Amino acid sequence: MNSQPFGPGSPKSFLAYPRGDFDLESGTFRKPRKPKNSDPGIIRMIKSLRNRIQYFYKLHPLAVFLLSLCFGLTILLVLSIYESRFRTMISQNGELGLGLNSYPLANLQNLVMVAGHSIYTSANCGKIDKEDSWFLEPYQKHPGQAATFVAHIKDGVEAVAKDERALLLFSGGETRKDAGPRSEAQSYWAVAESKGWFGWQDNVRSRALTEEHARDSFENLLFSVCRFRELTGTYPQNITVISYDFKEERFAHLHRSAIGFPESRFSFHGTPTTPDSKEAAMKGEALVRAQFEEDPYGCLGSLHKKRLKRDPFHRVIPYPHGCPELKGLFSYCGSAPYPGTLPWLS
Known part of the structure; x- marks a missing residue:
């Protein structure tokens, strides 16, 4: 017996049978079949x-x-x-990812709106109570008229000072061509600034802004509500309007009803006009009120023409981009109340 160990020098192993399948009938070996590849089929x-x-x-x-x-x-x-x-x-x-904290005044709930009636044109802020410092229409040229504008501004500041959850908006656009591209709202804000906010600067200034596109009283109200939504992210719980006392019926009934705002959450604060202009103002107000009774949204006839006239610089109105829930109300035109859904009624 060979006891030589297997190793590198050992003889090669012998295959007794070749690899493959043996065919008993033919006595031959067949090569193994290769698995078919599926790729060529595809x-x-x-x-x-x-x-x-x-x-x-x-x-x-x-x-x-x-x-x-x-x-x-x-x-x-x-x-x-x-x-x-x-x-x-x-x-x-709004923009993707816009949260409650993205609105600059998200903590405010109530709106105080001061309707603008003129544009301050003087370069000297020390003459705010002088008529020649303001651009006045012929029907406004009466002694003491400028003081009535200042009274509205002061009343608005004081109203907001008493309510820490209120936003003050001065409303009024660039309505007079000869006054230049200056808005009524900016005029009122500048007057308040020059007067040191009547002693309430630390309390009120950061909560006082402008709405600079309104061309009449209805737009003063509607545009200010939309502006409130832009700044706070919500709609006002309560609204206070400051204007002349003879306009109370127009604001508190006609305009408020047109936008469907609850009467219990709406208040009006009016101040008197000058004694010399009171009679003419009352007659003019009766005419305008009758026009709004027939055309509550001011989109037809003489009211619409007046709006066009009060837009001498063709300013593009941005609303209702900032208040998309009011898109239907902004586009509505009719004598009947707006039939759509309103956010303060839902």
């Missing part, structure tokens, strides 16, 4: 489909073109629908 399928499409295109080129066109239009339609929904979502919620 490739052949793709090539076959491509050839069929090419063949169909040669036979019916117009049909292939129309099918491709329909497919492309369908994709565009689907994308446009999703884009429209995306834009609507942004318009309703």
